[in-house]
Each structure stands twice: as structure tokens, then as C-alpha cells.
Amino acid sequence: MADRLAVLGDAAIEVLAEHGMRGLTHRAVDTAAALPAGSTSYYARTREALLELALTRMAELDEGELPQVQDTASVAKLTAAFLHASITTGRTRTLARYEFALEATRRPVLREIYDRIGATYRTQLKASMAALGSPEPDRHARLVMAWCEGVMFDSLAGTGAATPPTLAELELSTAELLRTLLG
Numbered sequence: 001m002a003d004r005l006a007v008l009g010d011a012a013i014e015v016l017a018e019h020g021m022r023g024l025t026h027r028a029v030d031t032a033a034a035l036p037a038g039s040t041s042y043y044a045r046t047r048e049a050l051l052e053l054a055l056t057r058m059a060e061l062d063e064g065e066l067p068q069v070q071d072t073a074s075v076a077k078l079t080a081a082f083l084h085a086s087i088t089t090g091r092t093r094t095l096a097r098y099e100f101a102l103e104a105t106r107r108p109v110l111r112e113i114y115d116r117i118g119a120t121y122r123t124q125l126k127a128s129m130a131a132l133g134s135p136e137p138d139r140h141a142r143l144v145m146a147w148c149e150g151v152m153f154d155s156l157a158g159t160g161a162a163t164p165p166t167l168a169e170l171e172l173s174t175a176e177l178l179r180t181l182l183g
Contacts, residue, residue: 010057
């Protein structure tokens, strides 16, 4: 069953990224997953359950992607690698994440799940900032997270989409940001 849920979750993420929230239907997920009609609705009876399935799958796929604290240079390098992957090989998942962010503003149940998942990242980032010597780890974690979100959005949907940053540019920018915050 877990394998089938992963297949359906992956297909739902693809559908979201390609067709947006309005294109996410049980039938579209069945088609994207190359499964018989009705397969998705067997596991996720309602639209809300389908959204939860996809969001939960995104959280599973993202698990462990935040860098472990070592020093500022290695955190900058790992964060840049995460950002670069998010706008290249992980583009589909990032686009789906933005669809969820917007939908969560209208659906309290999704907001709860989205915020719970986001809190995990924020907590890890706060701990990293504290370990790196930040005098204000809460504020600095919020700033770094907002900067990362901005870079990803600009690179995928904003005016920077035509020329997204290279890995080297992201490494340099991330290191500069961390140096500025941490002194």
C-alpha cells in the first residue's frame, strides 16, 4: 500500500506542477500514474484527501534535504546545492509547493499540514543558525528562509526565470548572506 501511495503522491505532484490546482483531479492523477480509473479515489476519496496525500508525499521527499551544521562555508555550499536542485532537477516539486502555498491560504486543513511541515524546516534552520553563532537565530532563520523562498520563486516564476542562477552564483550569494547575518 505504501508503494501505491507514493506512486499516487508523485503523480499528484506532477499534475499540480504541470496543470495547477484546478487541474488536480482524481482522474488526472490516475492518468499520470498510469493506473486504472478509480485507483486514486480508492486511496483518497475526497479532493481534500488527495491534496493531503500529495502534500504528505512532498514532505517525505524533502526529508533530510536541509544541511547539517558544520561551519558557515559548508552550510552555504549545502544550502546553495539545495536551492539549485529546487530550481533544476526538483523544479516540479517546487512548483507544486507553490501551488500548495496558495491553496493553503484558502483551506484551513491544508494550512495546518503546510505549516506543520514548514515548522520542521524552520526549527532545523533556527538550530543551524544558533550553532553557527547567530545572536538572533529566530530572526535570522526567518530571513534565510524568506531569502531562499525568494530565490526559488524568482528562478521559477519570477523575472529571473529566463536566467536562473548557477550553482556557483548561489554558493557565493548564500555565503554572502550568512556572512552578513553572522558577522
